[in-house]
Each structure stands twice: as structure tokens, then as C-alpha cells.
Amino acid sequence: MSLTNEQIQNKLTEKFGEQVSAFAEPYGMLTFEAPKDLNLKVLQFLFDDETLQFRFLTDLQAVHYPTDKGRELAVVYHLHNLVDNVRIRFKVFTDINTPDVFTATQLYSSANWMERETYDFFGVNFVGHPNLKRILNVDEMDYFPMRKEFPLEDQTRIDKDDEMFGRGGSSN
């Protein structure tokens, strides 16, 4: 008996009602979002439920959407049910000025470094993390380099026109 996306969606709406939303299936992977203060409750429910059993945290990272006011940063969890071999993607959005999201380290030891990496690059403050400090960048760094306001190339350069490569370039 394998688990279908529909069953997962029903289970989640049964438990959390309207609070889990934006269900979609891009390329077959069930994707949904929840308010950021519910992230641990949702993760715990997905972990504990006898039929869902999403007990493997495949990946955790953030995405920056600068134009989406009030929900600039998305923290994305990829979870895997190894019994039924189903993957889901779970997102929480947060305001960039108060990027506080509860840590998942109590549930998954693997979240430790993944959250540190996310903090390092996006500045998401994982509340309750045992050791939230930079991991790949130098400790002295005072900004979060993967945010979109830091373009890859020096914007003061005038000898190079990057319009060819779409996004960014001198206009941005």
C-alpha cells in the first residue's frame, strides 16, 4: 500500500485545516506551505503519524524573493518517507526583518548544519538552534551573501554589459 499525494493532503488538512495551504504538485512532488510558527508542529505531525512517516530530512534551504513583501524568505524542507518512498516539499515564509523560524534540530540531527548553512547565506534565525553560527563563510562576514541584493559582479564596473544573461546586469 503506497501513500498518494492526495492522502497526504487530506491528512494535513484534516489536522491543520486552513492553515496548510498552497498545495501543488510541481513535477509530481507534493508541495505546500504553512505559517512559520507552525513549522515544528507540521514537521512533528509528519514525523509521528503512523501512515505519513516522513522521518528523513533530505534537504533544508532557503530562497529569497525580494519582491514578495512580508514573505521575502522561504525556508524549504524536503522530506522523504523511506517506507513508501514518497517525497514532499514543505515551505514556510518569513518576513526578512524578523527572520525567526523554529529550529528542526530536535527532530532531525541532520538539520544542525543545514540550518547553519541557511543562516550563513540567508540570515534565517533558527530559534532554539544549539550552535547557530556561520559555517562556510568567514566568521567576520556581516551580511548574508545569497540574498538577491548582492549581485555576483561588481555593479560599479562599466566595461562589461551583462544584459545578455538575463537577470541582474546594470539595470538591477
Added chain:
Amino acid sequence: MSDVQNILLPEGSIEKQTITLNVGPTHPATHGVFQNIMEMDGERVMSSESTVGYIHRAFEKLAERRPLYQITPITDRLNYCSSPINNIGWHLTCEKLLGIQTPKRVDYLRVILMELARISDHLICNSILGVDTGAFSGFVYLMEFRELIYEIYEEICGSRLTTNIGRIGGFERNFTPVAWEKLEKFLKEYPKALKEFENLFTRNRIFIDRTVGCGPISAERALNYGFTGPNLRAAGVDYDVRVHTPYSSYEDFNFVVPVGTTGDTYDRYLVRNVEMWESLSIIEQAYQKIQDFKGADAEVYHAHVPEYYLPEKKEVYTSMEALIWHFKIIMGEIEMPKGEVYNSVEGANGELGYYFISDGGRTPYRLHFRRPCFIYYQAFEELVKGSMLSDAIVVMSSLNLIAGELDA
């Protein structure tokens, strides 16, 4: 004694009973640039703090300004012991996003390369494990075959370590007869060498004493730590992306997924060794399947995707359409469909994932690499706590940490 103190010691460092030891960042035993600050009681490791990021190269940021084909060389430099897996995994991700179907022959050619890469990666890991436990000869036996694998890569794509192999949709050229010849040579000679290698190690008393019970992890902890690949299988969980979510026609092949029981160094060694045998068998099956293609099918080495696959140079000089595509691809002027895709392949170290968000532009909006090394290395402290320093080195070696993958 004079009152002048020449060396300034941190406060409390004379009173404390333990020694702080820096293993790395550039230590011959770490096989890569990473540091462990260990608190030692005599020869026992009391705690270990890992510092990573010494060769961080901001790949994810770089990828946000590059067209797809320019990201392939970035993936090379993740796990550089098995670059073809990274390259092909990346191409598969792009193909999933773009909805490209590849011909069977391309899939099989890719399988051959990916399995060769897996062998070359496991071969290095296991033979270096031998070196770290004090046995040098196995390493010398097997190195010769990594060289042969690199020669095969060279015949196919022109480079050896950072391969940049293949293109979206397939390969830039067909395998040459020399490549097939070398592959046949490899298939013929490698089993003998691997047998010899196993004879040296598997039942070797010294090797068993050094590795059994060294850095064990239970299946439950391994899963909680996000272990994948041989390290997870050594702990007894039969999770393999090739079986669970087959890609590149892996469902056409028969192979066994080896599992261990205790998740210690010896089990990791055994799992990697069995995987090499299985990879050999997969390559042989793929080789047979490719022989079965006849006529025009036997010449297929890429899918028909003019938007992403560079046209042949001859055509670029003679036909207008090819010239336009050539220019558009090289300049990165192709708009991708909008979408968000997660795709993973079974890398040599575990599940290598690509999380790719496209906003319809010419470059990825966000690209994240799930690097198996980065995720399981955080268990290192738990694995070595209370063990001897020399055991910690062996554990590190058996985890197959690759600095490039760790730091992205």
C-alpha cells in the same frame, strides 16, 4: 627563571587536564582541507569540533548568473573523485525541468560512465582506508585502474578529473572505438585486481582489528543524521536512489544493494567493495545492451533538443539555423520554463540532490546542491567521541569526505 613570559597561553590552559589538538586544516591524514579541533585526554578524543568552509567557492551564488551549460563545470568540483555522476545528475535535473526524453542508448552510456565513476570513487576511498591503517600495497594495485578509468573519460570528453562530461540531452560525441577498447580492457582486468585487493584486506587480521567496531552508528541515528549512500547502507538501511527512484533507465539492470549491520568502518569498507562488484556487473550489462543496438540506433548519442544541444560545428558553418542556435546557446539566451524541481542521483557518497528553481529566466533563480558529505559529516563527533585519535583518522577516511563536496 626570568619573569618575562615569552609565550602567551590562554587562561586555564596549564591547569586543565586535556590537550587541544588541531587536526587540519592541512593535515596529510585528513585528505582534504578541513579542520577538527579535538579535545584530547591522552590519546582519547573527548570532543571534536569540525570547521568546514576552507574551500568554499560560492557555487550556488555563481550558478544564479550562469546559463545551464556553464553550471556543469561547477558540478565537477563538488565530488571531484566522481565528477561524471555530478555532471550527469545535473543534466538529468535540467532534462527533468525541460521535459526532455533521452534515448535508451544515451541512458546506457550514462550508466556506464556513472558506474565507472562510482568504482573510481570507492576504489580511492577503500584503498586510502588501507593506507591510513598502514597497508600501502592495496592502494598501489588499484591506482592503476583509476588511471585506466580516467583514460576512458579522456577518450570520451577530453579531460580526466573535472570532466564536464556530456551535454543536456546526451553527449557531445559518440564513444570512440578506443574508449570501448579501454572499457573492455577495464572489464577484463579489474575483477582480478579487485579480488587481489580483497585478499589483502578483507580477512586481514590487522585490518579487521583496526576497523571492526571503529566509528559505528546505528541505523536509526544514521537516518536521523541524514546519512545516505554506502555509509547508510553499512548501518543496515537498503536505501539506494538507483532502486527507489530509478533514473537514466537503472530499472533495466539487475544488481544487488549490499547492506551492513553495525555501520562501523569495516562494514563501510565491505559495502563499498560489494558495490564495486555490482557496478562492474552493471557496466557489463549496459555494455551488452549497447551491443544490441543495430543500424541507426547504434549511432545515437544525444536527444534531439536544438534549444539546448549545440549543433555540430560543420552545420554551424553551413546552415543559418544551426548558427543561430549555436549563438543563442553559447550566449545563454535561452529562456527556461518556469518551475521548481528536485532531482537526485545516487552519488558515490550518497544522495546527490539538485533543487532547481526557475523563474522563466535564462539562469536558475535558485540552485541548491544537496551534498551528502556535508550532511553526514556532522555525525563525525558522535562517531569518534571516546575513541583513539588513530581511530578517528580511520573513521574520517572511511566516511569518504571530499572537501569539494563538503564546502560547495
